[in-house]
Amino acid sequence: MLTVLAPGPLTTVQDRGRPGRAGIGVGRSGAADRASAALANRLVGNDPGAAVLEVTLGGLAVRADADLLVVTTGARCPGSPVHAAPGPLRAGTTLGLGTPAAGLRTYLAVRGGIAVDPVLGSRSTDVLSGLGPAPLRAGDRLPVGQAAFPPPGVDLAPVPDPPGGEVTVRLLPGPRGDWLTPAAREALGTAAWTVTAESNRVGLRLAGPRLGRAVTAELPSEGLLRGALQVPPSGQPVLFLADAPVTGGYPVAGYVADDDVDRCAQLRPGQTLRLRR
Structure with missing residues (x-):
């Protein structure tokens, strides 16, 4: 389990969304920056469809209730020693994300994925329709699933940070x-x-x-x-x-x-x- 100590301005659970349901009025949703979310899952050996946390403008603080392998991607937040570089989050320790200098959304992947209950085949929060789990609140406890693949053994993914200018x-x-x-x-x-x-x-x-x-x-x-x-x-x-x-x-x-x-x-x-x- 992963316990939310502080959610920041907005943190939601996201995966690859709900494709193919527009005919019944359901949008796809899913991670806003799909490339960063996909990279986070790859770096911890998750299935590509595993759910991650999408953190808007930092501020998230979580505590591990067991030993976990985690990584962050997207906007680089102060306080993350695991940005684009997967590493352990030991039981009882906290990961706190500061405000990124550039970029808006950071993705936190946990080996095994965030295993909240799916809605219409996806764990994504759709803020327009209200489908999926509610945005995270302090005190939420998030279950972690089983990993699909072995970790890829990557020390660091050399990807650029989001630009801060034009x-x-x-x-x-x-x-x-x-x-x-x-x-x-x-x-x-x-x-x-x-x-x-x-x-x-x-x-x-x-x-x-x-x-x-x-x-x-x-x-x-x-x-x-x-x-x-x-x-x-x-x-x-x-x-x-x-x-x-x-x-x-x-x-x-x-x-x-x-x-x-x-x-x-x-x-x-x-x-x-x-x-x-």
């Missing part, structure tokens, strides 16, 4: 790009967009030049995927992340390339994002 990602055409004016389409792919404090696991709210519409009619709701860039009437785009809704009624002017959505999940309020076609 980030550029690839922009793909969206199904409703023609609903924007030519000037708006140009601005979408050239302007510097600032991540606002209203961003969360559902999506990044971006501030920049107002994107005008060429079509003013109402749009019937259409399917949405992670990475969609939706333009509401405010003209300020929303980039959907892990807990995106399955449908939306505003035009999707573009999609961020799938691999780059993980990088966007590490952006903090105030950082700048550029979208390059």
Whole structure:
């Protein structure tokens, strides 16, 4: 077992989510930075679908109730001696994560995985729908499962930390790009967009030049995927992340390339994002 002493601003259990259920109105959810979560599981020999803890802006403190093998990935937090380098957390000892200097989300994997009860085939917390386990609270006790594979014997995974400055990602055409004016389409792919404090696991709210519409009619709701860039009437785009809704009624002017959505999940309020076609 792992006992939560302090949850930080937001810590949730996440795995690879609930794929294939959009037809019944259930979003995929899962880790916001899938690459970092997958690396954490590999480093402790877990099944790729094992559940990890997604820690937003540090602050998590946990105590081991038995000897455990743990690792953190993603945003590097002060206080973690096991960042990208798996190591033991002895029974009765505490791991406390400080505030990362760059990046937003840190992943804590425990060998054997976090074995809370699954909901619709996943242990992920979906903050939009409320499916899955509740965000962690002080005093929660988390069961740990059995590992699927032997540890890989890696001392350190040489992966870069998330950047703290401007980030550029690839922009793909969206199904409703023609609903924007030519000037708006140009601005979408050239302007510097600032991540606002209203961003969360559902999506990044971006501030920049107002994107005008060429079509003013109402749009019937259409399917949405992670990475969609939706333009509401405010003209300020929303980039959907892990807990995106399955449908939306505003035009999707573009999609961020799938691999780059993980990088966007590490952006903090105030950082700048550029979208390059």
